[in-house]
Amino acid sequence: MPEDYYRTLGVPKNAEGSEIKAAYRKLAMKFHPDRNSGNKDAEQKFKEINEAYEVLSDGKKRGLYDQYGHAGVQGGASGGAPNFDFGDAFGDIFENFFGGSGARGGRGRRRRGVDLKYDLEVSLEDAYSGTSVPIPYQRMEQCAACSGTGAKPGSKLKTCPTCRGSGQVQLSQGFFSLAQTCSHCGGEGHIIEAPCQDCRGGGRVRGKAKVTVRIPPGVQEGTTLRVPGAGESAGRGSPNGDLYVQIHMKHHPRFTRSEDDLVFVRTINFPEAALGCALQVAALDKETVSIKIPSGVQHGAVFRLRGKGMPRLNLRGHGDLLVKIQIEVPQALTPRQKELLEELAKSMEANAEKDPGFFKKLFGE
Structure with a gap:
């Protein structure tokens, strides 16, 4: 006499359908023959839980079983497929056994070549205007002698x-x-009975490749560009992987970058800061821009030139050019210069008493 179906699945007689399904999935994973190769006891247990689930997952059969026991379902639990959703009940089982592919596999699931990564240094000027760069690299390519089959030319598979x-x-x-x-x-x-001599049956050989990569305006540090099909071959006519080009920005002597904005540090002397001045700044678009610096400008002041920064990647418009003022304090003065500044200091005595730090720094006193 078969064991009680509820006991087989380890659920109470008033168990909901979801409880029965969960118990079955857990036991099916545990006793599946693929996980218990050669274990006859596990194989028998697997059959028993299948039989129990076939009955208890069907409302009509379960009612007959509850009323009449095994006699009520004789012939009804014969190993045929019960009426339930295989994808729902066995989804995680398929993933564990077949890598998430369910029952699809073999020749229906073509292998794909390995993706490759290439690090590319780009100048700020090229990142501003965009460019095209030829990239030479090595990769595993499909064997030309056997067209990737791995078999000796002229031989049959x-x-x-x-x-x-x-x-x-x-x-x-x-x-x-x-x-x-x-x-x-x-x-x-x-x-393959007669392997190809060039690739030794693998369908692939190492070779040199070159692709031209378009660098769009606005790329920045860490931007990754994908070149489809430029990765390694998997052989046997399968599609290549992709090539991923990661951008690294070269150091620029004049500009630093803050996302889409450019920062330019301009040094002026004390008279220019005190009296005001006009500055000429050459932007990356090769246009010279004039900036009016007001009198009394402070060290670290920032002036924004809108639209003179980097292009926004895949978007319209540009960032801004930020001109940061740095006031230069002379380290050495001629006697005449010192005399003039001392006169200035006396004329500004009231302000100097409130904040003497500038003149102490200027004269080193």
Whole structure:
């Protein structure tokens, strides 16, 4: 006499359908033959939980079982597929056994080549205007001698005797069947009897490649550009991976960058700061811009030139050019210069008493 179905799944007789399904999924994972190869007890247990779930997951069969026991469902739990959603009940089982591919695999799931990364240094001028850069690199490429098949030119591929060319084998357990990639041919569906001498049967050889990458205006440190199909080959006619080009910005002698803004530090002397002046700044677009510095400007003051910064990547418009003022204090003075500044200090005595720090710094006293 078979064991009580509720006891088999470890659930109470008043269990909800969701509880029954959860218990079944847990036990199916534990006792699946793929996880217990050669274990007859586990195989038997797996059949028992399939039989129990077939009955208890069906409302009509469960009612008959609750009323009449095993006699009420004789012939009803014969291993046929119960009426439930396989994708829902076995989703995580498929993912664990087949890498998230469900029952699809073998020749239906083509391998893809490995992605590659390339680090590229770009000048600020090129990042501003955009450019195209040829990139030479090495990668695994499809073997030209065998066209990626891995077989010696002129030889034939032998149909895999295990999967008969399908690339898959069927595993039948209880009331359901799963398709698994054939381990004999690796899902290819054929066997190489005479390997290609150039690639030794792998379908790939190391070679040199060159691609021209378009650098769009506005790229910055860390920007990554994708070149589809420029990665490594997987051989056997499978698609190549991609090439990812990561941008690194070269140091610039005049400008520093803050996202889409450019920062330019301009040094002026004390008279220019006190009296005001006009500055000429050459922007990255090669246009010379005039800035009026007001009298009394303070050290560290910033003047914003709108739209004179970097282009916004994949957007309209530009950032701003920020001109930061740095006031230079002379380290050495001629006697005449010192005399004139001392006269200035006396005329500004009231202000100097309030804030003498500037003149102490200026004269070193």
